[in-house]
Amino acid sequence: MSLNINPRARALEQPGIRQFSNQLVNFPNAINLTIGQPDFPTPQAVKDAGINAIQNNLTGYSHNAGLIELREAVNNFFTDKYGFSYNPAKEIVITNGASEAIDTVFRTILEEGDEVILPAPIYSGYEPVIKFCGAKIIYLDTTNTGLQPSADALEKLITDKTKAILFNNPSNPTGMVIEKNVMDDLVEMLKDKEVYIVSDEIYSENTFLGEHVSFASYPVLREKLFYIHGVSKSHSMTGWRIGFILGPEKIMEHVLKVHLYNSICASLPSQYGALEALTNSKDIPSAMNVEYVTRRDYVYNRLLEMGLPVIKPNGAFYIFPSIEAFGIKSFDFATKLLHEGGVAVVPGSTFTPYGEGYIRISYAYSMAVLEEGLNRLERFIEKL
Structure with missing residues (x-):
């Protein structure tokens, strides 16, 4: 052929x-x-919620962005725990796992020739998605800074081709959590930079020492931040495939279009399971x-x-x-x-x-x- x-x-x-x-x-x-x-x-209660959805024939499409009650639960969960809030109607999209969330965000924002900075070492699933969009990877070496991303070193990598910087916090593969003073330095440096920030915090609920600090808790980043999360790791729901994207309204309307043409919506029984996870199974x-x-x-x-x-x-x-x-x-x-x-x-x-x-x-x-x-x-x- x-x-x-x-x-x-x-x-x-x-x-x-x-x-x-x-x-x-x-x-x-x-x-x-x-x-x-x-x-x-x-958790049994989560399994029961999914089973009940199937038994009650809740197996069709939801809104492309996901059940509104799930989007409200997502917002309430992060508001209660980390103090930031997003509009469930216009700033939250439920996806087929955090992986689809990452893919959707990058396909929304990246153009041919763009550069994306990744603190390294980092999870291997990001790079192929970025390259598939025609963008170039720039690595920020963290091996000489205690596996913490240095604001000074990061700033030196930012050019007029830099479209986005991705953080994975806590980190896969290192298990490291970005320290509060390090994050403060990063935010101070990034607040005036014209770059998107993609923060994959899927492991935030698996923080063992102190409080997890989210990039989404810094208002100065609000209009250029995509916050990626899900219930796979926090509630042992990897196969349920429920993730979410939180971001500014003016961009999320485009994120939603990319998501819906890819998958229409996330599995409805899984969404009901995630609703239970974020409401009655938060602990x-x-x-x-x-x-x-x-x-x-x-x-x-x-x-x-x-x-x-x-x-x-x-x-x-x-x-x-x-x-x-x-x-x-x-x-x-x-x-x-x-x-x-x-x-x-x-x-x-x-x-x-x-x-x-x-x-x-x-x-x-x-x-x-x-x-x-x-x-x-x-x-x-x-x-x-």
Whole structure:
């Protein structure tokens, strides 16, 4: 056939996270520490809300922006917890997970030749979406600033081609939370810059130390900020696929058009489940966090005992130890660990070139799984 496909689609590669998790079919006895998916069941009340929606034939389309009562619940949740407010009728769109929210925002704002700055290391799902829009990635290296984005370093990267800056806070893959003084410096620098800010705070409810500080709580950023969130991580609802975008009215009308032509609306039973999650099940994340902290502390201490340098994370459920001392590329290290040690982790190079020299371990697994996985990791390291 002479028909061609979009070369940008051809250039897409399977993310490193899936490259390793998908290999597990060939290693049935391996311990999987790759996926960032809570091992807790979806709360029963949330499941009941979805079931009731199906049984009552609430299975059709909703408004393209989502159920108004869900949009109101989204606003009330963030107003009550973080003190910022958006108009549910015109400034909130319910999406098919935070991934669709990110894709929708970038397809709304990006043009050919634009630049997007990403603090690195960072989640591997952003870059392909940005490149598919014809934009260029500019990395902000955080490895020399304690994995915190430096305002001074960021300002030096901003040019007349910069269209947007994306922050992921807390961070996947590092688990780091942007400190309040660092965020204040970033906001002070960004307030007069003509760039969009996309803040993916999907892990905000998995903040372990102190209060999560949101970019959306700074009024000076309001007219150029897109706030991305969802219930996948907070309420163990990854497969329900409910995310949301909050943003300024004058831009959200265009975001809504891009969203509706992509997917019409989010699944209606899932929306009713999310409504329950944000109203009557608001305390679920805190209960999960008690267990996450126990797991994090165990993994952190074990890694230090093995001699792996690592910064203690205060959010999400990932930890990012350095393997640089072994002189092995992270992809090779992870491959060797899987084949010879029986443990699957994610190579740091998956998270931009600035992740080279690290591996990502997810502790969204039971203590029994973590104990066995780290025992195997320790034995593997002893043989290197």
